[in-house]
Amino acid sequence: MNLFLHLAWRNLWRNKRRTLISTSSVFFAVLLALIMRSMQNGSYDYMIQSSVGLYLGYIQIHGEGYWDKRSIDQSIVVEAEKLQSFASNPQVTHVVPRLESFVLLSKGVSTKVAQVIGIDPPREDAMTGLAHRIHAGRFLQKNDTGILLGTGLAKFLNAHCGDSVVIYGQGFHGVTAAANVPVVGILKFPLPDLDNTMSYLSLEYAQWLFDAPGRVTSVALMISSQAQLANVRSQIERMAGEKTEVMTWQEMMPELVQSIQADSAGGILMLLILYIVIGFGIFGTIMMMTNERSREFGVLISIGMKRWKLITVTVMETIMISLLGAGVGMVVGIPVLWYLYLHPIPLTGDAAAAMVAYGLEPIIPFSMAPGIFIAQTVIVFSLAVVCAMYPLLVIRKLKPVAALRS
């Protein structure tokens, strides 16, 4: 066996140019497939990450029917001990209670519909990094009686830090919720949708304002990894108790899941075309190589070389070429992707505008998930191995006399 390996290796370097051409065709194939898939998966991860991490969380616990009706009347009482018990799950990294409602915000003659969210400031900041979005003024504190406004909202109302705005809406079970609250901070969101509609109160103040003591409309959970989602969900479901619903981000955003699936199907089709092109590229070089060497094979067989030995050596050569190409592809691909992963490509123009409209930052992110590297390398490698069947067939059927004369 060692001899075969040795022979195969020597054969490779007998014609350096031929080997280099074959290797580089595999190399480029791996690199291309890697970059393409990494870009696709990166953007899906990014979409999920930004929706989930920015606000939604991987899992949310609501009162039964809240997600459909979005009414504060479906709020639930969640005691501190219960929040603790959610947090005690080893997979759960953040537990964020919220009291959400739609209200009218008014200052002077301007009035606007806004989403107001009562938050536990430190917990909210730990999950979504809200405090870093403060553009002017300060972040909320526990029991704060002030309000934070998105920049767009503040601009519409012409409100600055220190001004007062009137909140008017409906509280729990239809009570009137009205209050004059000082603006303590202005938040800058990357997404205009949030910027124009979001406002934050402290949870305690929101509970007082909406006459919903101890109540929350949702508890958002962040977990350590997407892979644990189903597992954690069933554990949380058991803990949450009656008259609640536990939903994953997929259930809360089916449209995101669908758009990812649709896009991914398109991406896989593109990859398929790429694989076909790559496959024929590799096949072409191997066919050329085999035909070039048919005289050599003829000589070897006629002086008594066993065909299977010859086949073993040529298959080994092809595998070596594939391994070399795939290996170099990985070696070059990893730092390139690592760089792109750390420095996503910024988008400009119409594409950027479209992404902003979808509520995403206009960048092309890349994924460094190990699955991509393994999958692409394995696929391209097996393509090469399939191509290695060609010399095998040729050698089996080779007529030494004809080959010698060619």
Added chain:
Amino acid sequence: MKRESLHIIVLMVFSCSISSAQDALEIIRKADELMRGKSSYAQITMTIVKPEWQRKMTMKAWSLEPDYSMIYVLAPARDKGTVTLKRGNEVWNWLPSVQKVIKIPPSMMLQSWMGSDFTNDDLVRASSIVTDYTHTLLGSEAYEGVECYKIQLIPKPEAGVVWAKVVVWISIKGFLELKTDYFDEDGKSVKSFVGSKVKSFGDRQLPAHWEMIPNDSPGNKTILEYDDLKFNISMNEDYFSLQNMKRVH
């Protein structure tokens, strides 16, 4: 001969339908007149009934046909002094706790008013059951033991009405609108408005107890009880000003 008799039958049927249409219109007009006045004052107790909770509010309401009305909340204490003013297509709220008048923006018009089964838009929409519909008398039918005319109302194309069809039961004696059913395009009954407990208010006999029952959400309803109701009181448009809104009590 045959042809002539056919003509006569057609003529008879035709004249019949005309007379029934007139009858229906006449009945609707009488019922509508009974419910309205040039101006009115009422004291109302509104109970919002939901499957898990109930809430009672008392309020005073003034109206001046066709464009003006004002509602002052007396109880519960937390909402006392809140005023809703309707002027034409606009709805304004006065919030005494923050000393501020807020105009309800168009996007909030379909939101519920004070947590009830009425929307802000219900307060504003001024479709007339007399002029905005074509009326057909479907016959007479007993409703809760009271013999009633059953009349179908189909909105005229130009009328801004969201319903595909409305059916009302009007008592033969007294022309009281005892029940109104609202239907959507699929022919499904969306909500019913039901009156009962006839009382005399001044010179008129009217149901004092009204229930708004949304048929798609069981266990929900809004009950209106008229504790007092006066018609044709003396008032003019000035009463329904943004300034007066802050002063009424």
